[in-house]
Amino acid sequence: MDPSPAPAQAPDLSSFPSGFRALVIGASGGIGQAMVQHLANEPRCAAVLGLHRRSSPHIDFDDEASIASAAEAVQAGGKFHLIINAAGLLHSGNFMPEKKLGDLSYAQLEATFRTNTFGPALVLRHFAPLLGAERGVLALLSAKVGSIEDNRLGGWYSYRASKAALNMLLKTAAIEVKRSNPQAVLVSLHPGTVNTGLSKPFKGAQIGRAAPDAACDMLNALAQLTPVDTGGFFSYAGERLRW
Numbered sequence: 001m002d003p004s005p006a007p008a009q010a011p012d013l014s015s016f017p018s019g020f021r022a023l024v025i026g027a028s029g030g031i032g033q034a035m036v037q038h039l040a041n042e043p044r045c046a047a048v049l050g051l052h053r054r055s056s057p058h059i060d061f062d063d064e065a066s067i068a069s070a071a072e073a074v075q076a077g078g079k080f081h082l083i084i085n086a087a088g089l090l091h092s093g094n095f096m097p098e099k100k101l102g103d104l105s106y107a108q109l110e111a112t113f114r115t116n117t118f119g120p121a122l123v124l125r126h127f128a129p130l131l132g133a134e135r136g137v138l139a140l141l142s143a144k145v146g147s148i149e150d151n152r153l154g155g156w157y158s159y160r161a162s163k164a165a166l167n168m169l170l171k172t173a174a175i176e177v178k179r180s181n182p183q184a185v186l187v188s189l190h191p192g193t194v195n196t197g198l199s200k201p202f203k204g205a206q207i208g209r210a211a212p213d214a215a216c217d218m219l220n221a222l223a224q225l226t227p228v229d230t231g232g233f234f235s236y237a238g239e240r241l242r243w
Contacts, residue, residue, distance in 0.1 A: 012220055022081065025052075025083075079131065085120050101157075123140070141188075147164075174230045184227065184230060221237065
């Protein structure tokens with residue numbers, strides 16, 4: 001019998017206050033589930049909430065009202081010190097990433113932007129006010145392929161553009177939020193290649209990291225950030241990425 005895989009290393013979340021509260025949106029996905037599990041195992045974390053389409057309250061980026069309703073429902077428990085949006089869309093049963101201009105369509109562009117850009121934009125609107133004043137980190141999972149400067153291969157039009165737009169929304173929101181909450185840290189976070197359903201058609205199982213390991217990396221990166229980093233674009237290793 002093959003030995004069981006070694007458990008993922010626990011992240012170092014000592015920069016968050018004892019008894020901190022965390023929220024993960026997109027908690028039904030591979031990365032989201034792994035983040036919730038790490039946070040649930042963290043002694044310093046008093047509560048971790050995971051939201052998705054089937055949770056209660058639920059949050060569905062195809063239903064604009066659900067985003068505001070979910071924020072209203074969870075705010076009664078108090079402020080959050082860590083909020084992560086882990087939801088994202090690269091492909092579906094109806095489409096794969098475009099390889100050329102001739103593949104572009106309204107349907108794919110709209111579906112991709114709804115999940116990767118419009119939904120997270122409303123997460124910023126409704127959930128940024130729920131960040132704690134003493135320590136509050138809000139991260140939106142982005143992607144390095146959303147870097148305009150780093151684009152050397154082309155292709156993947158909808159996905160690249162949706163993440164580039166997400167980065168601009170995040171940067172703009174960080175400037176505004178800093179005025180009312182100087183300690184807040186809002187960042188775009190690149191997870192790298194992770195063995196999840198999103199990367200499965202692209203050899204994710206062969207080249208991707210296990211979701212618990214990736215989640216640990218990202219939580220460690222977020223824990224190291226300070227208010228001077230707000231509005232930035234970072235990798236799972238804590239490296240600042242080019243726009």
